[in-house]
Amino acid sequence: MSTAPPGAPLVTMTGIVKDFTGVRALDGVDFTLRPGEIHAVMGENGAGKSTLIKVLTGVHGHDAGEILLDGRAVRFSGPKAAQAAGISTVYQEVNLAENLSVAENLLAGREPRLGPFIDFRAMRRRAEALLDDLGIELNVAAPLSAYSIAMQQLVAIARAVNIDAKVLILDEPTSSLDRDEVAVLLGLMRRLAAEKGTAMVFISHFLDQVYEICDRMTVLRNGRLVGEWATADLGESELIGHMLGREAATLEQIERAAAAHHVADEAPLVDAKGLGRKGSIAPFDLTVRRGEVVGLAGLLGSGRTETARLLAGADRADAGELDFEGARVGGHNPRTAAGRGIAFCPENRKTEGLVGELTVAENMILAMQASRGWVRSIPAAQRTRLVAEFIDKLGIRPADPDMPVKHLSGGNQQKVLLARWMLIEPKLLILDEPTRGIDVGAKADIQRLVAELSGGGMAVVFVSAELDEVTRLSDRIAVLRDRALIATLEAEADMTTERIVDTIVAGGER
Structure with missing residues (x-):
């Protein structure tokens, strides 16, 4: 004492x-x-x-x-x-x-x-x-x-x-x-x-x-x-x-903006049929359209991350088929996925997403440089302009492109990872727990960014343990339990935290 x-x-x-x-x-x-x-x-x-x-x-x-x-x-x-x-x-x-x-x-x-x-x-x-x-x-x-x-x-x-x-x-x-x-x-x-x-x-x-x-x-x-x-x-x-x-009303305006999606009525960008991996996730069907945010909701260990990793090519499926832009995907891995325009921000951004010893600028341009090939370097003036643009656009603090990324807070590290993929303008952005461990301000910034990207036509798969966040952002919600996709909620009236919980419970009873 x-x-x-x-x-x-x-x-x-x-x-x-x-x-x-x-x-x-x-x-x-x-x-x-x-x-x-x-x-x-x-x-x-x-x-x-x-x-x-x-x-x-x-x-x-x-x-x-x-x-x-x-x-x-x-x-x-x-x-x-x-x-x-x-x-x-x-x-x-x-x-x-x-x-x-x-x-x-x-x-x-x-x-x-x-x-x-x-x-x-x-x-x-x-x-x-x-x-x-x-x-x-x-x-x-x-x-x-x-x-x-x-x-x-x-x-x-x-x-x-x-x-x-x-x-x-x-x-x-x-x-x-x-x-x-x-x-x-x-x-x-x-x-x-x-x-x-x-x-x-x-x-x-x-x-x-x-x-x-x-x-x-x-x-x-x-x-x-x-x-x-x-x-x-x-x-x-x-x-x-x-x-x-800033006033709480400002945050409420951000949340309302994040709910204003427009989904084009067109053929799926992503069409997974019976896609699965033994011991990881049971075979599932899932479609994602351009301009659409599809949320993955479920309890810890339900299979959300496993589903995201299969779609991103981070894990190899041993069952089912995956079509992207109407064409069958073969040899799906992170390199070929990036070449198709599929970007993946993993749950563990420190060990799987960012290179801590590299600077903010170096982490940002990794994907862009890889897409050009390591022989064709990005011109210094173009690199400086793009990095400064995205530091300002995403509100990354401190606004120092030469600071090692490991010295940034969690929320700002997440923004650096998002900037890396935004630089190559992907067609599909898969976000696994992008707001975990970050404060309410950075969380609102990322939610607003997701809404803006989907509004511009980008397809987004959004994984979060926070049901309020999933319901706020998603146009459709895939509900998982025990490493299986058990339901897809599409009607706005069904996309509530209470309905998600009821669906998870009902899935367990079945």
Whole structure:
């Protein structure tokens, strides 16, 4: 527990400034965290949330300002020093060893010993006691890989608690979890706050979770502090307005524009008949027309990504047929797909979409250069003009074409990936979770872009776990369950979140 007086801040950050090669990422930001509270840090991608946390935990040094922990000034040399002082971070990607047991992960570096040897029996007992105290039921002798990402998140949190963390930072911990798993995680957070007095910083783009779990919220925009509020005192539309720097009504106009599609009544651009892949997705029929957005909706593991990858040629089908522009497709793979005008933005943009070490400009022109052949380079003037045009058109920030793309926020990385394909003007754009892990502002920008592209005649296949997003954007919705396409909703009256859920449930009953 904290040595600070009751109600006094456990963490106080005052006037924090952080610059990166001429770009001010944090500009005089204040932040306070009290014992036993769950505090959300909100803002668009690029607002400064991650930078603030990295300054607190010593990943980055700050250029001005002061950090107090328990009333004492601190400046950590790195995450290890912050952890020794009681500040622990659990990231979206669980940083544990999946090949080791749950107990070994929980007590790594603090294993009980018999002389020079690890006392595995005592380690398992201690791990079981720790998990029991937190209300987590796991077999501590099983390898961590035997459990879902959600359970691995709980193990990471339990490990942080075991090292007496006074401050627990949770950075997008629920982005890969389903509803039941989220409920388990939020329940554990409540117990830690109420029973152990653990102070928590919660970073999430899921507004419903923020309102459900958080006591207070701090909003950042463009590296500056917008304000701090008790969660109960700030409505959702007001929060969105503060995050975006524009009125919530503007966001509503964007959403209405995203719903205004015009689909040409013509032969399908894409016509899949009995297309499938054993062990991946059951054979399915699906058509996509020019100027149409076809949404793929379903629960986690329903087969949405597998369907998208077959259409894109990222995976090879072993059943059925695929026609594109009325001609049978043979030898379907990413290279031939791009040559036909099929663009694919994969779910994991960091490992499958972008090259982190390359610059924004280099990532943008990859597809265009590949289509020309590597011998015929793009003229420098043309490249500079096109990159600048799409940085401006998509609102990519920072607007620096020479910055390594790995330094951009998730939302801006997604925009760079979209720009790459827009440069070659594809006929079919397949987007797999393009708004996952990004803020509400970037999400609205991408939704608006999808509407504009389809309005211009481009066909779009749109995959999202967020049913509201699918229903808002789609002209038709293919519903999947258990790796099978079970229904296609076409009538506007049928394309509601309630009807999608009912269809999924009915599919399970069948």
